[in-house]
Amino acid sequence: MQISATISYPSGTTPAQVYELATDADFRGEVCEATHALDYGVSVDAHDDTAKVVVTRTMPADVPDFMKKMIGETVDVVQTEDWGAPDADGQRTADLVVQIKGQPAVMNGTAAIVTSGGEVVMQIERDLKVSIPFFGKKVEPEIAKGIYAAVDKEQETAASRLP
Numbered sequence: 001m002q003i004s005a006t007i008s009y010p011s012g013t014t015p016a017q018v019y020e021l022a023t024d025a026d027f028r029g030e031v032c033e034a035t036h037a038l039d040y041g042v043s044v045d046a047h048d049d050t051a052k053v054v055v056t057r058t059m060p061a062d063v064p065d066f067m068k069k070m071i072g073e074t075v076d077v078v079q080t081e082d083w084g085a086p087d088a089d090g091q092r093t094a095d096l097v098v099q100i101k102g103q104p105a106v107m108n109g110t111a112a113i114v115t116s117g118g119e120v121v122m123q124i125e126r127d128l129k130v131s132i133p134f135f136g137k138k139v140e141p142e143i144a145k146g147i148y149a150a151v152d153k154e155q156e157t158a159a160s161r162l163p
Contacts, residue, residue, distance in 0.1 A: 001129075001140040003107070005151040007122040010162045015090035015120055018113045021158055022094075022122070023051045023083065032057050034153040038074060049085035053094075054078065062146060076101040081111060089115065096126065098147075104131040105143060124151065 009018055021027045025042040032040035032055065040057040056078050078101060081094040091114045098107040109126030116123075126147070130139045 001127070001137075001144060003109070003124070003126040003128055003144055003147055005124045005148060007124070007151060007155045007158065009120045009122075010159060011119060013120045013162050015086065015092065015113045015115065017162060018120055018122060018158075019083065019086070019090075019092055021161065022081070022111075022113070023053055027157070027161060028053065028055050031150075031154045031157050034157050035150050036060065051081075051083045053081040053083065059146070075103065091115065096124070098126070100143075105129070105139070107147075 023044050023046060025044050028042040028044075029040065032042070035057075037057040037059055040055065042056075043054045045052045056076070058074050058076050061073055061075050077098060079096070079098045081096050083092055083094040086092050091112065093113075094111045096107070096109045096111050099105070105128070107126045107128045109124065112123045112125075114121060114123060128140050128143060128147075130137075130143065132139060
């Protein structure tokens with residue numbers, strides 16, 4: 001299942017400011033709290049113009065009851081972003097992997113900080129795959145709902161931090 005989302009930032013925000021947020025452990029922690037993570041951890045390993053960000057979080061399983069029977073009351077999510085160096089315009093791309101521990105679900109994709117129509121946005125493109133025979137296609141939309149809700153919370157949190 002393809003997942004596409006865009007986070008828009010306030011007017012006047014630069015790609016460098018968005019990258020600073022994306023690689024700021026405190027900001028990423030605020031987003032975890034805003035998404036009601038029961039527990040979380042953030043690590044940022046920055047080198048020159050690149051960075052690896054790993055966000056782990058335990059989330060309540062906000063899914064239909066038939067799914068809770070399979071996955072339990074909580075899910076442990078590991079999100080890894082490998083941010084590349086900026087191009088001449090300061091735009092960047094990250095390889096993005098989201099895994100749900102102990103579950104046959106993985107998302108692979110990219111996050112890109114770009115200038116679009118005069119504003120800076122983060123474009124997120126992911127392919128979500130749940131490898132459960134007969135149920136995978138029913139589970140994917142439920143996981144997608146959580147992803148879109150998290151993107152909304154990240155945008156709200158960023159707006160409160162940027163001018």
